[in-house]
Amino acid sequence: MLKGLSEEEQRWVERTMNSMTLREKIGQTMQDHAGRLPFKEADEDKITAYLERYPVGSFFIGGEIILKAAGKAGDYRRWIETYQKLSRYPLLFSGDLEFGAGSAVRSLTAFPPLLALAAADDGALAYEYGKYTALEGRAAGFTWALAPGMDLLLNWLNPVITTRCLGDNPERTARLASAIIRGMQDHGLAACAKHFPGDGVDFRDQHIITTVNDLSEAEWLTTYGEVTSRVIKAGVLSVMTGHIALPWAESADRTEAPVPATVSSAITNGLLRERLGFDGVVISDALDMGGFLSWGDYKRRIIDCFAAGTDVLLWPDTRYFEVMEQAIGDGAITMERLDQSVRRILEMKARLGVQHLDERGRDNQALELFDDRLAPERTAEALRVGAEIARRSVTLVRNRAGILPLEAASVSKVLVIMLNKVTEGRQFEKMGRFVELLRARGLEVDVLDQFEPLSTLRTWEEAGKSWDAAFMPYFMPLHGMMNTARPVGDAAKAIWAMQHAETIRPIGISFSTPYLLKDIPFLDTLVNAYSLHEETIEYTIKAIFGEIPFEGKSPVELTI
Template sequence: MMQKPLSKEEQEWVEETLEAMSLRELIGQTMQDHAGRLPFKGDDEAALRRYLEQYPVGSFFIGGEVIQKAAGKAEDYRDWAGLLQGISRFPLLFSGDLEFGAGSAVRSLTAFPPLLALAAADDEALAYEYGKYTALEGRAAGFTWALAPGTDLLLNWMNPVITTRCLGDDAGRAARLSAAVMRGMQEHGLAACAKHFPGDGVDYRDQHIITTVNSLSEEEWFSTYGQVAGEMISQGIMSYMTGHIALPWIEDGAGGAGSGPVPATVSERITTGLLRERLGFDGVVLSDALDMGGFLSWGDYTQRIIDCFNCGTDVLLWPGVRYFAVMEQAVEDGRVSRERLKASVRRILELKARLGVHAACAGGEDTRAQPLLDDKLPPDLDRQVRQFSRELAGRCITLVRNRTGQLPLNPQEVRRVLVIMMNKVTEGRRYERMNLFVEQLKARGLEVDILDEFEPLTTLRKWEQSGVRWDAAFAPYFLPLHGMMNTARPVGEAAKAIWAMQHAETVRPIGISFATPYLLQDIPFLDTLVNAYSLHEDTVELTVKALFGEIPFQGSSPVKAEI
C-alpha cells in the first residue's frame, strides 16, 4: 500500500509553502517543542505570539507523557491547539503519547488496557478499534499525531522500558496487530508513529539513562524487528521514531567521544541506510526525546544535534530553542545543506497535507475533528469507546499457571482473604492505585487482611501461629513503567514481600501481576499466576470476577512467561 499520493492541490500547497519559508522557518519545521515546558503561562496569547515569531516551530507535543501521568482536560487541549493554529503562520502538528488510547495523555478521555493486553487478546478487529477510538478521541482533543504504536518486541524479560508498551515477543503477532492499530488511527485522521527503531526489548537497560543496544545479528534482526518494520511500511505508516538504541551489526563505529555504542538517532547507516533505503520508508522520521541519557552522552550539544539531523532525522523531539542558532550556523558554514533541510521540510508538509491541517479554518478550528460535549465525545460515540475499553479488559486477562486447580475460587467458600501487597519500593514510593484491587474484594463483602510491611519477615508466620487462617491469599504486583526504577521486576519492599511470604506454611498465594508478564521469574514457587497487564479500572474489576469464576479467563500469554 505505502502512503497514498497527495492530490494535485495538496502537492501545490506543499511546494508553495516550502518556497515561502525563510531559513529560520524551515529550521522550525524540523523542531518539535514541548507545550508543558514553555517559559510562560500557556494561555498567554501575547506571549505565545511573540514566542512563535521568534521560534517558528512546526509541531508541539501536548498532553501527559507516558513517563508521567495523563494530564488536563480535552477541551483545554483543543482550545489551546486552536489558539496556536490561529497564531502560527504555517499549520502546526500536535503530537502526544497516545499509546494506550487518548486517555493515556488526557485525563478526561478513555484510557485503554496497554498494548500487551491487546496482544493477549490477539484480535485484529480489536486492534483496529484500538487505533480508531484513539484517533477519534485524540483528534477531538486537538491531537493530529500519535507517538504510537510501539512496535518493539519483548525479547529480554528484564527489559525495563517496554514491558507492557509492546505487543509481546512474537514478530508475526506484533506485525499484524500494530499494522491494524496504525490503520485504525490513520483512517480516522491521526498520524501514527511506529517506535522505537531499530527496536527496543533486547537490552536489559533503559535508554532514558544510557544508550542501549539491540544486539541481534543481521539475520535475527530481519526475522524479528525487520519483519514488523516491513509490514508497517508496506501498510503506509506515516512516521517512524528512532530510538537511542545501537545496532552493532550495521553500525559498529565508536561513539561520538571515541567510545560506546552509536544510537540510531545519530546513525546515518541505521536511519538512512536501513530505514529509508533498505526498508523503503518514505515518511517522516522523528527522533526520540533529545533530553534522554541515551542521546546526551553523544558529544556536546552542537555536535549531537547536527549529527541527529544529518543522519536522516526530519523532526527532532525537544531539542530546546538553542536548536535554531545551532542550525542557522550549521547551514551557513555548510555542515548542514539547505537541500537536505528542504527535503525534510517537504516530508513534514506532506504529512500535514495528508492530515488536512493545511485546510484548518481561519480561526484555527479543526474541521475534521469530532465535537466535544462535557469534555467527552458525543454520548453514542463515547459509549462505544468505553464499551470497547471494557471489552478489551475482559478479553486480555490471562491464567498463566493453575497447577493445583486453585482457580476459580468458590464464592460460597471464600469469606476471609489475605492480600500481600507488592506495590511499594521504598518509603514514599507506594503505588496506591493497587487499592482498586482491595476495594473490589471488599465490595464482595469479604473480610480482607492486608500485609504491606515486611519487617520483621516473620509477621505472616506469627499470624498463622496465632491461629489465623484465610480461605484465599493474593499477591498482587504493580510497578509503573518509567518510575526511573531501571527495572520492571519487584524491587525493594516488593522483593522483600517475596521473601516474607515464604515464611508462611499454610498460605499458597495466588499471584496477580498488574505489570510485568514475567512474575514467575522472580516468584517461581507460585502455583497460580494471573496476568492482567495494568491497573486499568475495568481490568481490575473483571480480574476479580475471573478469580471467582464469574467470567472465563480469555487471554493467552503474549510472551513465554515461564522461561
C-alpha cells in the same frame, strides 16, 4: 481515510515551502514540548512572540500539561486552537497516545496497554484501538500519535517496554501494530511506529544510557526488520528512532562506542529508508534522554541527529535554532537536506488536512466535540473497546493446585499481601483499587504490607488467623527510573516474608511484567493482568471468582 496527496495538496506543500524563511524551515524540524512553555492560552501576545522567535512545526503535549490542566478534552482543544490560530503555519500536536487518547487527556478513554491487547490477540480489536484513539484524539486537537510501539520483548529483563509492546512474536506484533496504525490513520491521526531499530533486546533503559540491540543481521531481519517492513506496508506515516544502537548496521570504524540510531545515517538513511523503503517522516526519540546525551556536546548531538536523516527532532530546546542556522551557514548541513525534511513534514501535514484549519485555528475535519467529551455514543464505543480488551486479556498463567476459579460462596475473608505499594502514582497506577474492589464485593480484607519482622505471617498463623484466599498483587511503574521491572527492595523482602507462612499459598497477580515467575517460581497460581487499568482490575477479580473465563493468551513465551 488518509490517502496520497492531491495535486492541490502538493501545490500547498510547495507554496508553503517557498514562502518560508530559513528559520521557519528549521522550525518545522523541531518538535517543542508544550509542558515547557509557561503560557496560558489567554497569553496570546506572549505565545505570538514565542512563535515568531521560535517558529516550531509541532508540539508534543505530555504529562506536565495533563497534571496541571483539569484534564478535559475541551481544554486541550481550546489550548491547541489558540496555538494554531497564532502560528503562521499550521502546527501538528502529538501525544504519547500509547493506550488511547486517555494516555494524554484524563477525560478521554484509556485502554489497557499494548501487551494486554496482544494477550487478547484480535486484529479487529487492534483496529478499533487505533480508531478510537484517533477519533477521541483528533477531537481533542491531536493530529499525531507517537504510537504504537512495534518493539519485541525478546529480553525479559528489559525495563522499558515491559507492557508497552505487543509481546515477543514478530508475526503478532506486525499484524496488530499494522491494524492499530490503519485504525489511527483511517481516522485522521498520524501514527508513529517506534522505536526503530527495535527496543527489547537490552536489559537497560535508553532514558538512562544508549542501549544496544545486539541481534545479528540475519536475526534482526526476521524480527524487527520484518515488523518494520510490515508497518511500512500498512502505510505508517512516521517512524521514531530510538537511542538504540544496532552494531551490525554500522561500519567497523564506528563500533567502539554504541551509536544510537538517532545519530546513525547507516540506520536511518541506509536501513530504514533505502533498504526497507520508508519514505515518511522520521522523528527522533526525546533528546533529553540519557541515551542521547552522552553522544557529545549539544552542537554535535544536534547536527549528527539531523545529518543522520532525522526529519523531526523531539524536544531539542530552543538552542536548536541557532545551532541549525550556524550549521546551514557553515555547510555542515545543506539546504537541500533541510528542504528534504521540511517537504516530508509538510506532506504529512497536508495528508492530515491541517492546511484546512479555519480562522479560529479549528480543525473542521476533526470530529465534533461537545464540551469536555465526545458525543456520548462515541465515548461509549471507546469504553466498550477498552472493556473488551480488559476482559479478553486476563491470562491464567499457572493454576497448579487447581484453586482457580474460586467459589464465591465459600470465600468471605481474604488476605492481600501487597508485594509493593503504589498508593501515589499516575492516575492509572493505584494498587489500592484492587483492595477497594474486593471490599466492594462484601469481602473482609486483611492487608499485609509491612515485612519487618519477616515472620509476621507466621505469627498470624500461630495466632489462629486464617483466610479463605490470599492474593499477592505486583506492580512496577514504568518510567519509574527503577532500571528494572523485577521485584526489588521491599518487594523482594516481601517474597521472602510470605514464605514464612506454612499454610498460605497466595494467588499471584502481576499487574505489570508478564515474567513474575522468573523471580517467584514457587507460586502455584499466577494471573497476568498487564496493568492497573481500572477495568482490568475488575475483570481480573471476576475471572478469579469464575464469573468470566480467563481468555487471555500469554503474548510472551513463558517456560513454566
